[in-house]
Amino acid sequence: MKKIILGFMIVTNLLLANQEGDNKINNNMFPVIPGVEMPLIPLFPAIPNKGENVETNEVRQLEKTYTVMMESKVNVFVPLEVISDINLEATVIGDQELELPFEVELNRKPEKKNYYTLKYSQNILDMDGDGQNDTYIYSPPFINDKVVKDNYVKIYGGKISKEGTHKKDVYITVEVGGE
Known part of the structure; x- marks a missing residue:
């Protein structure tokens, strides 16, 4: 080709x-x-002269430039986030009631007291799926430290009707809800 x-x-x-x-x-x-004229194409670029005579000794002034120094301040806000993963394992025998304490760690200490709360995707759970709520998650009403220690899960064994291993995922977030 x-x-x-x-x-x-x-x-x-x-x-x-x-x-x-x-x-x-x-x-x-x-x-x-024949009958068509070829246009003359210059071999160098045209010089802009604004219709003035090129041979005059006119001095061209540059535009005035200034340097400005500015100071800027940026307020960066990092939200509170839960950074700990919590895995709780318990063996419940019969009608036994268990309280399992756990801690939640945040990325920093809250800047305001009694302003933030922990929010769970579910705080009342039916672990075995029989229709009766058998597990409850409790936390203090407000977060005031980087590590929240007064959290616990209470399991009522008398409401669990199915034997075996039961697993639930619960997601924790931080909400604004202060006084």
Whole structure:
């Protein structure tokens, strides 16, 4: 395919170079068409002169520039986030009631007292799926430290009707809900 295109280009150039008569080729390698004038294309870019005489010795002034120093202050707020994962495992025998304490760690200490609370995706759970709520999650009403220690899960064994291993995922977030 390359050879065919190359051959076609060579034949076309030879035909154009050998033409006699009205369609002669000028120095710019463009065919001369009778009755049509070729535009003159300058070989250098035009100099803008705004219609003024170029030979005047007019001094052009640069625009004045200034350096401005500014100070900016940015208030970055990092929200409170729970950074600890909590896994609780317990064995309940019969009608036994268990209280399992756990701690929740935050990314920093809250800046306001009695302003933030822990929010659970579920705080009343039905672990075995029989329709009776058997597990409850309790936390203090407000977060005032980086580590919240007074949390516990209370399991009522008398309400659990199915034996076996039961697993639930509960997600913890921090909410604003202060006084």
